[in-house]
Amino acid sequence: MNLSQYRLDEKLLTIFEHLTDEQKIEKAIQEYPIEDIARIFTYYELEQHTYAKSLLLEKYKKDPNSLFRYTRDMICGRWPEAEPTIMTDPSCAYYYVLYAIKSRWLGAEPTIMADPEYAYRYARDIIKGRWLGAEPTIMADPEYAYRYARDIIKGRWPEAEPIIMASPEYAYLYAYLIIKGRWPEAEPAIMKHSSYWRFYKDRFIL
Numbered sequence: 001m002n003l004s005q006y007r008l009d010e011k012l013l014t015i016f017e018h019l020t021d022e023q024k025i026e027k028a029i030q031e032y033p034i035e036d037i038a039r040i041f042t043y044y045e046l047e048q049h050t051y052a053k054s055l056l057l058e059k060y061k062k063d064p065n066s067l068f069r070y071t072r073d074m075i076c077g078r079w080p081e082a083e084p085t086i087m088t089d090p091s092c093a094y095y096y097v098l099y100a101i102k103s104r105w106l107g108a109e110p111t112i113m114a115d116p117e118y119a120y121r122y123a124r125d126i127i128k129g130r131w132l133g134a135e136p137t138i139m140a141d142p143e144y145a146y147r148y149a150r151d152i153i154k155g156r157w158p159e160a161e162p163i164i165m166a167s168p169e170y171a172y173l174y175a176y177l178i179i180k181g182r183w184p185e186a187e188p189a190i191m192k193h194s195s196y197w198r199f200y201k202d203r204f205i206l
Contacts, residue, residue: 008043016040025052029059034066038074047074057081064089072099083107090115094122109133116141120148135159142167146174161185168193172200 008016016024021044028040029052037056041047060066067082068089078100087093087108094112097105104126113119113134120138123131130152131138139145139160146164149157156178157164165171165186172190175183182204183190191197 008039012036012040016044021046021049022051025049025055029055034060034069038070041074053079053081057085061085064092068092068096071096075100087111090118094118097122097126113137116144120144120152123148123152139163142170146170146178149174149178165189168196172196175200176203 016027019027024040024044025046028037032040038047041049041052046052056067056070060070062085064086067079068086071077071079071082071086072095083096086096087105088111090112093105093108097103097108097112109122112122113131114137116138119131119134123129123134123138135148138148139157140163142164145157145160146167149155149160149164150173161174164174165183166189168190171183171186175181175186175190176199187200190200
């Protein structure tokens with residue numbers, strides 16, 4: 001391993017150099033943030049140590065973000081014992097799938113589908129197609145309803161149009177990139193935003 005990449009400053013070296021592996025693990029987890037813990041463990045090649053994992057799970061049992069980041073940066077693969085915590089947060093669950101699992105994670109899908117952004121991303125990047133169970137959540141957000149129509153459905157999404165047309169920005173983009181023409185029903189909403197109304201008029205020669 002190229003230790004220069006993880007070189008600890010003199011203060012940390014002074015603190016940790018004389019300790020046993022177990023003492024290093026305990027002190028790092030008790031006293032330092034996750035970024036420093038990762039540096040210390042990598043420098044001393046403790047990132048896969050069973051005791052380190054056990055104490056990390058205990059400290060961060062309610063912190064899915066820290067466990068995900070450690071998994072991504074240190075474990076570089078699945079960490080099954082951390083998964084019950086990671087799957088409680090939509091963004092952490094999505095990124096864990098992306099970096100560690102690389103296929104559908106059925107246990108985490110109820111959490112992911114509760115968030116419009118990460119439900120859309122999961123459909124786009126993992127399912128690579130429509131995710132019918134998540135569509136009620138996705139269509140409740142104008143931005144991700146528009147993106148889902150553009151990237152997943154690749155055409156009009158009638159059920160989501162009442163939500164999309166409430167946003168001048170995404171109503172304009174929906175007309176421009178999906179309908180590819182005027183969208184009369186959305187024009188009163190687009191008209192409320194001077195810039196998007198100007199773009200709309202210029203695009204469709206009103």
